[in-house]
Amino acid sequence: MNIGIIGAGQLGRMLALAGYPLGQRFVFVDLDADAPGAQVGRIIPGRFDDPAALARLAEAVDLVTFDVENVPQAAAEAIAAKVPFFPPPAALGAGQDRLTEKALFAELGIPTAPHAAVDSQAGLEAAARQVGLPAILKTRRLGYDGRGQLRLQAAADLDGAFAALGGVPAILEGFVPFERELSLVAVRSRNGETACWPLAENTHEHGILRQTRAPWDDPQLQALAERHLRALLDRFDYVGVLTVEFFLLEGRLLANEMAPRVHNSGHWTIEGAVTSQFENHVRALLGLPLGSTAAVGHAGMVNFIGRLPALEDVLAIEGTHYHDYGKAARPNRKLGHCTVVRASAAERDEALRRLEALA
């Protein structure tokens, strides 16, 4: 089969790398002819909402998926009218607006942080009275990796904050004093089969994922998170990989956001699980049997942000896997990652300490 991917970033590249052994071929749409996907497939040049480029993609392939979340839902629906498009455009749209996303979580009984819509400075002040401070003001749309966010500690911080965020529709979220951030990656195949990987624990720096450790072994939380993910998968008759990021607070899971795609916090599954999120996404698109999502040890993943450490230094740590996305270095840009898998959590954490010193 020929599989089309909108966006040729590292996620698209890793999807293609997982799909090639299964005999699949990949074509991307991306503005950047040197995007990571160009190393492993043909690129049709164009923006993610360029109707001509997307129409060319739909003609060239048997089905279409995406590695970026900002494909407009209408553009996705136009493709879905021509060729199978997964995950479903409705799920893509639901994750694009933080307010409707939270309404969806509420409808499905998935707890979130307290929040309120903000459409003006006066609205912000009312929202702060409702939600309380400290809080985080986030744009409703097009925010990621901590961009489009302002932390508001005290009443004085409210002054001018709505304009500072661009004067666009926003949401005020109560600050969650979380103990941990956990994420669950799940997959549903075209034939309805579902599977979830073990929970992963994530740490962020400046809003960007820095490190993941998995499995996070807590059977009760795992069951709870799986219940939430399955509710979402059912809701959309979902096909492909879906990720939800949670805050853990006093034994409760509060959903922060969902990503209707393979996710950075699931990169550990390439070497740390029987079947990776990338391979299972491809299997799901094709209606193939899903592979086991069981962990094969204790995995740790470190993102390389802004600069890549020397390959030889990383590989000198036994059992480390290096992923260089082939991107030009820029501050705050995810350029690559590495993964270690060890027999025990303590050994994994020791290797992570050495990797962190390099990253």
Ligand code: AMP
């Ligand atoms: P987001 O873009 O919503 O994923 O936010 C990026 C990161 O900011 C999260 O992974 C958290 O570390 C932090 N963060 C976001 N929202 C909240 C919140 N309501 N309370 C506390 N921390 C948050």
